[in-house]
Amino acid sequence: MSASPGSAVFAAVDWGTSSLRVWLLGPDGTVLGERRSREGMQVAAETGFRAILEDHLRALDASSGLPVVICGMAGARQGWVEAPYVETPASFDELASGAIAVEGLTREVRILPGVAQKAGGRPDVMRGEETIVVGLAGGSDALVCLPGTHSKWVDVRERRIMGFSTFMTGETYALLAGHSILRHAIDGDVDILSERDAFAAGIEASIKAPDLTLNRLFALRAAGLLGAAGTAESAARLSGLVIGLELAGARRLHPGSETVRLAASGVMLDLYSTALGVAGFSYEAADADEAVRRGLFAAGRQLFPELAASAR
Amino acid sequence: MSASPGSAVFAAVDWGTSSLRVWLLGPDGTVLGERRSREGMQVAAETGFRAILEDHLRALDASSGLPVVICGMAGARQGWVEAPYVETPASFDELASGAIAVEGLTREVRILPGVAQKAGGRPDVMRGEETIVVGLAGGSDALVCLPGTHSKWVDVRERRIMGFSTFMTGETYALLAGHSILRHAIDGDVDILSERDAFAAGIEASIKAPDLTLNRLFALRAAGLLGAAGTAESAARLSGLVIGLELAGARRLHPGSETVRLAASGVMLDLYSTALGVAGFSYEAADADEAVRRGLFAAGRQLFPELAASAR
Numbered sequence: 001m002s003a004s005p006g007s008a009v010f011a012a013v014d015w016g017t018s019s020l021r022v023w024l025l026g027p028d029g030t031v032l033g034e035r036r037s038r039e040g041m042q043v044a045a046e047t048g049f050r051a052i053l054e055d056h057l058r059a060l061d062a063s064s065g066l067p068v069v070i071c072g073m074a075g076a077r078q079g080w081v082e083a084p085y086v087e088t089p090a091s092f093d094e095l096a097s098g099a100i101a102v103e104g105l106t107r108e109v110r111i112l113p114g115v116a117q118k119a120g121g122r123p124d125v126m127r128g129e130e131t132i133v134v135g136l137a138g139g140s141d142a143l144v145c146l147p148g149t150h151s152k153w154v155d156v157r158e159r160r161i162m163g164f165s166t167f168m169t170g171e172t173y174a175l176l177a178g179h180s181i182l183r184h185a186i187d188g189d190v191d192i193l194s195e196r197d198a199f200a201a202g203i204e205a206s207i208k209a210p211d212l213t214l215n216r217l218f219a220l221r222a223a224g225l226l227g228a229a230g231t232a233e234s235a236a237r238l239s240g241l242v243i244g245l246e247l248a249g250a251r252r253l254h255p256g257s258e259t260v261r262l263a264a265s266g267v268m269l270d271l272y273s274t275a276l277g278v279a280g281f282s283y284e285a286a287d288a289d290e291a292v293r294r295g296l297f298a299a300g301r302q303l304f305p306e307l308a309a310s311a312r
Numbered sequence: 313m314s315a316s317p318g319s320a321v322f323a324a325v326d327w328g329t330s331s332l333r334v335w336l337l338g339p340d341g342t343v344l345g346e347r348r349s350r351e352g353m354q355v356a357a358e359t360g361f362r363a364i365l366e367d368h369l370r371a372l373d374a375s376s377g378l379p380v381v382i383c384g385m386a387g388a389r390q391g392w393v394e395a396p397y398v399e400t401p402a403s404f405d406e407l408a409s410g411a412i413a414v415e416g417l418t419r420e421v422r423i424l425p426g427v428a429q430k431a432g433g434r435p436d437v438m439r440g441e442e443t444i445v446v447g448l449a450g451g452s453d454a455l456v457c458l459p460g461t462h463s464k465w466v467d468v469r470e471r472r473i474m475g476f477s478t479f480m481t482g483e484t485y486a487l488l489a490g491h492s493i494l495r496h497a498i499d500g501d502v503d504i505l506s507e508r509d510a511f512a513a514g515i516e517a518s519i520k521a522p523d524l525t526l527n528r529l530f531a532l533r534a535a536g537l538l539g540a541a542g543t544a545e546s547a548a549r550l551s552g553l554v555i556g557l558e559l560a561g562a563r564r565l566h567p568g569s570e571t572v573r574l575a576a577s578g579v580m581l582d583l584y585s586t587a588l589g590v591a592g593f594s595y596e597a598a599d600a601d602e603a604v605r606r607g608l609f610a611a612g613r614q615l616f617p618e619l620a621a622s623a624r
Contacts, residue, residue, distance in 0.1 A: 116534075116538055117534075118538060118540070122527075122531060123531050123534040123535040123538050123540050123541075124530070124531060124534045125533075125534045125537055125538065150493075150530055165527050166527065166530040166531075166534070167526040167527050167530060168492070168493075168526050168527075168529040168530045169526055171492055171493060172488075172492075172526060172529070175487045175488070175491060175492055176484075176487070179487060179491055180480070180483055180484075180487055181462075181480075181483060206523075207523075209561075209564060210522040210523040210525065211518075211519075211522040211557065211560035211561045211563075211564050212561045212564060212565070213522065213525065213557060213561070214479040214480050214481055214484060214554070214557050214558050214561060215434075215477050215478065215479050215480075215561050215565070217480040217484070218436070218462055218478040218479060218480045219434060219435050219436060219478075221437075222428075222429075222435040222436045222437045222478070223435040225437055226428055226430060226435050226437065228430070228435050229435075242526070245523065245525060245526050246526050248523035249521075249523045249524045249525070249526060249527050251523075252521060252523050252524060253524070253527070
């Protein structure tokens with residue numbers, strides 16, 4: 001088998017709110033080509049999903065008949081074609097079989113559904129993360145942590161997403177750092193881990209007494225006014241307070257969990273590795289990028305069994 | 313004594329970040345004239361504090377020699393003249409005697425200091441609220457709650473501000489309601505108390521498990537997407553979650569407190585009266601507007617004893 005675009009069995013696409021990744025995959029899941037762009041759902045909803053996808057496939061020399069599997073916000077109501085949520089407990093097989101076909105194209109394009117949690121008084125939704133979870137968890141049970149703007153903690157048992165919880169962590173940090181009175185007290189561009197002690201102190205404070213969060217936020221401003229803390233230190237402490245509040249909640253919601261499988265990369269991997277350690281979680285880190293590709297490959301094999309056959 | 317501007321003994325000014333209130337006060341504290349405007353510190357720092365003050369005094373027919381007592385942000389570093397903080401424990405007498413004179417004017421103008429808390433690892437500051445506290449507490453011990461953008465809880469004993477804690481409540485609500493993904497899920501213009509059950513449920517949830525805050529925030533968005541909650545209900549629940557988080561923290565910081573003296577007016581009075589009741593605090597409500605005037609009058613009597621004499 002030559003590693004050329006011509007050997008690709010399908011294209012795998014992770015279409016998020018603000019970014020897009022396209023891979024050509026060989027029969028065994030090997031990456032034969034890759035494209036990344038900022039043409040996420042928000043851009044595509046304006047300029048057209050089909051045109052953007054075809055541009056990238058052309059740039060990758062993909063054949064005109066190559067099938068495509070997509071996860072993420074392309075399946076949202078405001079996306080390309082809505083792929084209704086599968087409800088928890090959601091089996092991995094159901095996720096793939098719930099894919100929606102985009103009609104009227106020259107090639108087969110399937111969009112995977114998101115997952116909704118309606119029971120238990122804790123409404124929640126995800127779109128895209130479920131595919132990372134499939135790729136990451138494989139056949140084993142796990143508590144998966146996917147940090148980000150809206151961090152997800154996902155409880156996987158027997159190839160099912162049993163339940164999950166989203167925390168508005170990254171968005172809350174960004175709002176406070178950039179748009180609140182705290183913007184005067186913190187340096188939003190600092191490398192948080194260069195102030196590891198302040199970051200750890202923030203995590204510990206939130207875990208110990210999460211009820212003091214709103215007071216501790218203002219204390220950052222007061223410390224700045226009184227010359228008691230520098231802007232780099234305060235940025236790290238703020239990040240610690242917010243991530244610590246997530247970890248405190250995750251511990252309450254998943255009390256029986258042993259090891260956390262952390263799916264992240266880059267700065268988020270570093271921050272959450274440190275944070276989980278400070279909070280006393282044991283964890284294994286994994287690459288989120290690779291995981292979503294694996295999840296898309298697993299879905300493609302189920303959706304296009306004739307192609308999958310060649311991989312066996 | 314006739315209730316005319318000519319009988320005024322001094323002018324009392326509450327100069328906040330975004331608003332300004334000027335009163336002419338008679339020898340017994342009677343209000344002989346009043347002006348309110350949006351020319352707070354932010355505006356005045358551009359157009360000039362002196363010009364704005366003189367315009368309002370002229371409009372009130374105040375004499376050119378009438379002294380003025382000011383509290384609030386006019387004394388901040390970025391204000392008119394900086395009045396350095398008095399540190400906790402701060403006696404009421406110290407607050408008045410710490411006033412700074414504005415030089416080079418035809419009349420006497422004194423700006424009252426704010427209060428800083430440096431000890432105990434809980435840095436905090438206030439400017440203006442200390443004058444409300446003086447006017448409100450008078451001679452009696454109290455735990456005073458001043459709700460707002462940055463809510464203050466102030467512990468008063470023996471005519472001293474012993475300590476206090478600021479909570480970033482109002483600002484956090486405004487950020488989440490107006491600038492986060494929750495703006496799609498909530499109706500920011502709703503009368504919160506028209507959805508009293510959702511408001512109360514939010515308060516109870518935050519008090520019971522403050523560690524779940526970041527998860528409960530995202531749940532508002534998910535409930536909207538899944539059609540499980542309306543935008544008015546979600547706005548009330550969000551308000552309850554944020555105020556409840558403040559109340560949970562206030563209870564931890566002031567465990568021995570009996571009755572809370574709530575200084576507020578309008579919508580804030582209604583919201584916090586309800587919230588304190590749901591959270592199981594007993595409270596007495598008082599008018600914040602009247603209290604700041606009383607505090608300014610007390611300071612003026614101390615600063616200008618020759619005028620105060622006529623009131624005895």
